[in-house]
Amino acid sequence: xxxVQSPQAVILREGEDAVINCSSSKAxxxxxxxxxxxxxxxxxxxxxxxxxxxxxxEKISASFNEKKQQSSxxxxxxxxSYSGTYFCGTDSISGYALNFGKGTSLLVTP
Amino acid sequence: GAVVSQHPSRVICKSGTSVKIECRSLDFxxxxxxxxxxxxxxxxxxxxxxxEGSKATYEQGVEKDKFLxxxxxxxxxxxxxxxxxxxxxxxxxxxARGNGGRSPLHFGNGTRLxxx
Numbered sequence: 001x002x003x004v005q006s007p008q009a010v011i012l013r014e015g016e017d018a019v020i021n022c023s024s025s026k027a028x029x030x031x032x033x034x035x036x037x038x039x040x041x042x043x044x045x046x047x048x049x050x051x052x053x054x055x056x057x058e059k060i061s062a063s064f065n066e067k068k069q070q071s072s073x074x075x076x077x078x079x080x081s082y083s084g085t086y087f088c089g090t091d092s093i094s095g096y097a098l099n100f101g102k103g104t105s106l107l108v109t110p
Numbered sequence: 111g112a113v114v115s116q117h118p119s120r121v122i123c124k125s126g127t128s129v130k131i132e133c134r135s136l137d138f139x140x141x142x143x144x145x146x147x148x149x150x151x152x153x154x155x156x157x158x159x160x161x162e163g164s165k166a167t168y169e170q171g172v173e174k175d176k177f178l179x180x181x182x183x184x185x186x187x188x189x190x191x192x193x194x195x196x197x198x199x200x201x202x203x204x205x206a207r208g209n210g211g212r213s214p215l216h217f218g219n220g221t222r223l224x225x226x
Contacts, residue, residue, distance in 0.1 A: 002153070032214055041203055041217040042154070049212060087154065089215065095207060097144040098215050100154045 001025065003090045005101030012078050012108050020073040020104045022088030031071040032089040032098055033062055035082075042087060045073075078108045113137050116204050116218025123194055124226055131189045131221045133204030139184035140206035144215070145177075148201040157202075160187040194225040 003024045010018050022031060030049045034042035046055040048064035048071055055062050060082075061074045075082055085105050089098030115134045123129050133143055143160040158179055159167040166179035176198075178190040191198055203220040207213045 030212075039222075041220045044214040044216070047212055047214050089154075095142070095209075095213075097156050097159055097205075099156070102153045 001092075002099050003028075003031075003088055003101045005086075005088055005104055007104060008102070009105040010107070012075075012106065014080060014108055014110055015077055016108075018075045018078060018106065020075075020086050020088075020106075021070065022072070022090070022101055023070040024090055025069070026092070027068045028090045029068075029092055029094050030090070031062075031064055033071075033073050034087045034089060035084045036087060036103075037084045075106070078106075080108050080110065082106060083108045113216040114204065114206050114218040116221060118221060119219055120222045120224075122224045122226060125195055126193055128190055128192045129194055129223060131191075131202055131204070131223075133187045133189070133206075133218050135185050135206045135216075138206075138208050140187075140208075141184060143181060143187040143204055143206045145179065145187075145189050146203045146205065148203065148220075154203065157189075160189075162187075191223065194223070196225045199223055199225045 003022050006021050032047045033045040036042040046057045051066040051068045053064045059076045064071045085103045087100045087103045089100045117132045141162045145157045146154040147157050148154050156169050157172045160179045160181040162181045168174045181187040204218045205215045
């Protein structure tokens with residue numbers, strides 16, 4: 001089942017913050033966050049496994065709610081290099097393939 | 111360094127021909143690999159799960175006779191697009207997960223297929 005991602009697109013000025021949400025109608029085993037640049041494969045950012053967990057990758061952090069149905073990605077003090085499409089991938093069983101949301105296009109401008 | 115290696119990165123072929131894409135796990139033995147397809151500005155859609163030593167499991171709507179998957183060893187899975195048509199033009203990406211709950215999905219660099 002494909003998770004629901006929002007917003008679809010965000011435009012930021014360098015230094016601004018953004019939040020990307022990913023939700024599912026049922027409890028998940030894990031949530032993975034990826035960033036994809038145009039023409040390239042997705043790059044892994046972080047994985048959340050436990051309800052209430054928070055993880056960080058440089059100035060990007062993410063949370064997983066207690067019910068394990070919703071995750072948010074927080075981009076703080078955005079940099080130009082943050083531009084790209086962000087995908088959340090989810091699984092209901094460990095080790096299985098991930099179902100990806102439709103993606104959030106993020107553009108950071110000078 | 112790369113954990114999953116995919117080859118070729120780009121291929122252009124004529125309609126009706128077949129194309130083989132290779133995917134290798136470099137740092138670990140992958141009993142299972144996953145093949146995704148991505149159309150421009152769209153999400154990654156799972157095509158099939160490749161199982162070492164057994165038949166692949168295809169997602170609904172994916173023709174198994176058109177997209178042949180072979181997982182002959184613990185480090186190599188191949189996807190062959192048979193009798194390719196222009197509508198098969200897409201970005202094909204293989205992936206594999208290590209063992210353990212916190213193992214991420216490692217992606218190959220993808221193959222850009224253009225069918226003329």
